[in-house]
Amino acid sequence: MTDPSKDNASAQDQSELFTGGKRAQTVKGTPAKSMPAFTLGEDLAALADRDERIVVLTADLASANRTVEFRDRHPGRFFDFGIAEKNMVTAAAGMAASGQIPFAATFASFLGILAAEQIRTDCAYPNLPVRLVAHHSGISMGFYGTSHHALEDLSMMRTIAGLTVVSATDATLLRTIVAASLDHPGAIYMRLGRGRDPDVYERAPDGFAFGKAIRLREGSDLTIIATGAEVHPALQAADRLAADGISARVVDMHTISPLDGEAVAAAAAETGAILTVEEHNVTGGLGSAVAEILVDCDRVPFARHGVPDEFAPVGPPAALYAHYRLDAAGIAARARELLG
Amino acid sequence: MTDRPTAPETGKRARGRNVSHDYLADRARFVRKETVRLSRIAGAGHYSSTFSAAELFAALYYAHMRINPAEPKWPDRDRFVLSKGHAAIGLYPVLADLGYFDSALLDNYTRLGSPFGDHPDMKKVPGIDFSSGSLGHGLSVGVGMALAGRVQGRGYRVHVMLGDGELAEGQIWEAAMSAAHFRLGALVAIVDRNGLCIDGHTEEVMSVEPLEDRFAGFGWEVHRIDGHDFGQILSVLDGLPEAGEGRPQAIVADTVKGRGVAMMEGALNWHVGNLSDEDYDAVMAELDAGLKPARWEHSR
Numbered sequence: 113m114t115d116p117s118k119d120n121a122s123a124q125d126q127s128e129l130f131t132g133g134k135r136a137q138t139v140k141g142t143p144a145k146s147m148p149a150f151t152l153g154e155d156l157a158a159l160a161d162r163d164e165r166i167v168v169l170t171a172d173l174a175s176a177n178r179t180v181e182f183r184d185r186h187p188g189r190f191f192d193f194g195i196a197e198k199n200m201v202t203a204a205a206g207m208a209a210s211g212q213i214p215f216a217a218t219f220a221s222f223l224g225i226l227a228a229e230q231i232r233t234d235c236a237y238p239n240l241p242v243r244l245v246a247h248h249s250g251i252s253m254g255f256y257g258t259s260h261h262a263l264e265d266l267s268m269m270r271t272i273a274g275l276t277v278v279s280a281t282d283a284t285l286l287r288t289i290v291a292a293s294l295d296h297p298g299a300i301y302m303r304l305g306r307g308r309d310p311d312v313y314e315r316a317p318d319g320f321a322f323g324k325a326i327r328l329r330e331g332s333d334l335t336i337i338a339t340g341a342e343v344h345p346a347l348q349a350a351d352r353l354a355a356d357g358i359s360a361r362v363v364d365m366h367t368i369s370p371l372d373g374e375a376v377a378a379a380a381a382e383t384g385a386i387l388t389v390e391e392h393n394v395t396g397g398l399g400s401a402v403a404e405i406l407v408d409c410d411r412v413p414f415a416r417h418g419v420p421d422e423f424a425p426v427g428p429p430a431a432l433y434a435h436y437r438l439d440a441a442g443i444a445a446r447a448r449e450l451l452g
Numbered sequence: 453m454t455d456r457p458t459a460p461e462t463g464k465r466a467r468g469r470n471v472s473h474d475y476l477a478d479r480a481r482f483v484r485k486e487t488v489r490l491s492r493i494a495g496a497g498h499y500s501s502t503f504s505a506a507e508l509f510a511a512l513y514y515a516h517m518r519i520n521p522a523e524p525k526w527p528d529r530d531r532f533v534l535s536k537g538h539a540a541i542g543l544y545p546v547l548a549d550l551g552y553f554d555s556a557l558l559d560n561y562t563r564l565g566s567p568f569g570d571h572p573d574m575k576k577v578p579g580i581d582f583s584s585g586s587l588g589h590g591l592s593v594g595v596g597m598a599l600a601g602r603v604q605g606r607g608y609r610v611h612v613m614l615g616d617g618e619l620a621e622g623q624i625w626e627a628a629m630s631a632a633h634f635r636l637g638a639l640v641a642i643v644d645r646n647g648l649c650i651d652g653h654t655e656e657v658m659s660v661e662p663l664e665d666r667f668a669g670f671g672w673e674v675h676r677i678d679g680h681d682f683g684q685i686l687s688v689l690d691g692l693p694e695a696g697e698g699r700p701q702a703i704v705a706d707t708v709k710g711r712g713v714a715m716m717e718g719a720l721n722w723h724v725g726n727l728s729d730e731d732y733d734a735v736m737a738e739l740d741a742g743l744k745p746a747r748w749e750h751s752r
Contacts, residue, residue: 198623230589
C-alpha cells in the first residue's frame with residue numbers, strides 16, 4: 113500500500129476539485145508529456161461559436177468540470193441547475209426535443225447512478241441527442257468515499273437500449289468524442305476520469321467512430337483491452353511485459369456500448385489470452401461486455417481486472433489504484449498470472 | 453358507436469380561437485366516449501384520470517394552443533407535455549380528430565405493434581411532444597423546452613399537465629424551483645386536481661395542499677379554477693401573460709376524477725378498470741346525455 117503521506121499530488125488534486133485549479137500535477141510513476149486538466153469547457157465553447165445547437169448544463173459543479181469557460185463565452189446557453197441532477201437531465205431531454213444539443217455534466221456518481229432512470233426514460237427511450245458528461249468516475253474521487261465513487265455506472269448504462277456509452281481516454285480523445293457527438297443522433301453517456309489523466313494520444317486518432325475500438329499496440333501473446341483512465345497504465349504495463357519478453361496487444365475500448373465485438377473476436381483469434389482492465393466493478397462493466405462476446409468464440413485464457421464486487425475503501429486516488437492493482441505494475445502482474 | 457370527428461381544419465391555428473362552449477363540450481364528450489371505446493379494445497383503461505381532464509384537453513387543443521396539425525414538429529408550436537401520461541387514451545383521439553394521424557389507427561389501440569400504448573411515445577405518435585409515463589418528470593421536460601425556446605428566441609408556450617398524485621415526486625419541486633429561478637414565463641403547469649391517487653384521497657395518502665401556497669412559495673403565479681368549466685378554463689388561458697421572461701404560471705384545476713359517469717365519479721376503484729358489456733352501453737348512453745351535476749366534490 114502506498115504511503116499516503118507521500119501522495120501529495122493526489123491530495124492536491126482533491127483539494128482543488130471545487131476551486132477549478134488548473135495547475136498541472138504529476139501522478140507518480142507516470143512519464144506523461146503533459147497533464148491536461150479538463151478541456152471540456154473550452155472545447156465546447158469553441159464548438160459553440162459555430163454550432164448554435166450546443167447548450168451546457170451542470171449541477172453546481174461548473175468549476176469542477178471547467179464548464180465555467182463555456183459559461184463565460186456563451187452565458188445565454190449555459191444553465192446551472194444547482195444540486196438537482198434529475199431535473200437537469202430531464203430538462204436536457206426537453207431541450208433536445210426542442211432542437212438543442214445539451215451537454216449535461218456532473219460527477220458520474222450523480223449522473224449515471226443517481227439519474228439513471230431519467231437517462232433511460234427521458235434521453236435514451238426517445239432517442240434524443242443528450243450528452244451526459246459523467247466526470248470523476250470510478251474511484252478517482254478517492255477519499256470522498258463511496259457516495260462519490262462510480263463503480264457501477266458502466267454496468268447500469270450499457271444495459272440501456274440505444275444509449276451509446278463511451279469512455280474518454282484522455283483530453284485529446286475527449287475532444288474527439290465531443291466533436292464526433294455533434295452528428296450522432298441518439299443519447300451518449302460520456303465517462304470521464306478526473307481530468308488529469310495522462311496523454312495517450314498526441315493527436316486525434318484517425319477515423320474515430322463510436323463502437324470502433326482503437327488498437328494502440330500490436331502484440332502476439334495476449335491482448336489487454338482497457339477503457340478510460342486504465343488505457344494509459346495498460347500501455348505502461350505492456351512496456352513492462354515487453355521487458356520480460358511478453359508481447360501484449362493493447363486495445364482502447366473507448367466505446368462500451370455498442371461494443372466492438374469484432375475487435376474482441378480478432379484479439380481472441382490472433383493473440384489468444386485476453387485481459388480486460390477497467391476502473392469499475394468487474395461485475396457488469398467492460399469485462400462482462402467482453403465476456404459476452406467471448407462466449408461465442410473459441411475458448412481462450414481470459415480474466416477481468418478491475419475493482420472486485422465491493423465498496424472501495426477511502427484513500428488518495430493513486431493509493432487506491434495501487435490497492436486494486438490498477439496501475440502499470442498491477443496490470444502487468446495480473447497479465448503474467450493470466451498467462452501462467 | 454363513436455362520434456365522427458368533425459372535418460379537421462388544416463394549417464396553423466392561433467391562440468384564443470373563437471370556439472363555442474357547446475362545441476368544446478361536444479369534444480370533451482368525444483374524449484370520454486373514445487376513452488371508453490379504446491379501453492374496451494385494450495381490456496383495461498384509465499377511465500377516471502382521463503375523464504377529469506376531458507374539458508382541459510378540449511380547451512387546450514380546440515381553442516387555445518398554437519398548433520399546426522399539418523406540421524406536428526413546427527418549431528414555433530406551443531408544446532403540450534402530458535406528465536400524467538396515463539391519460540394519453542384521451543389525448544390520442546383529440547390528435548386524430550385534429551388531423552395529426554388517421555383515426556382508424558386507433559382501432560388497433562394497444563394491440564401488438566400499435567403506436568398507441570397506455571403511455572404516449574413521441575417517436576411513434578405525431579403530435580405527442582414528449583414521451584411520458586414515469587410520473588414526476590414532465591415539469592422538468594417543460595423547463596427544458598421553455599429554456600430552448602428562450603435560446604432560440606421563439607415565443608412558444610409550454611403546457612405541462614400534472615396529476616395531483618405525482619406532486620409527491622421530488623423532481624416536480626426541483627423543476628418548480630428552477631422554472632422560477634430561470635424566470636420561465638413561457639411555462640404553464642396545469643394540475644389536474646382530481647383529488648385521488650391510486651391508494652386513496654391525496655390528502656390521506658400524501659397530502660399535496662395547500663397547492664396555491666406551495667406553488668406561490670416556489671415563485672409561481674397561481675390560478676385556481678373549476679377544471680370542468682370552459683368559461684373559467686378559457687378565461688385563465690386567454691389571460692396568461694406573454695410567453696417571455698417572467699413568473700411561471702400554475703393553473704390548479706379542481707376536477708372530479710371520473711367526471712361524466714356517475715358510478716366512476718370520485719370512486720377509488722376506477723383508476724384502472726374494464727367495463728362489462730352491459731355497463732359499456734349504459735355508460736355510452738350516459739355520456740351521450742351529457743354532464744350532470746357532479747355527484748361528488750372533493751374537499752380542498
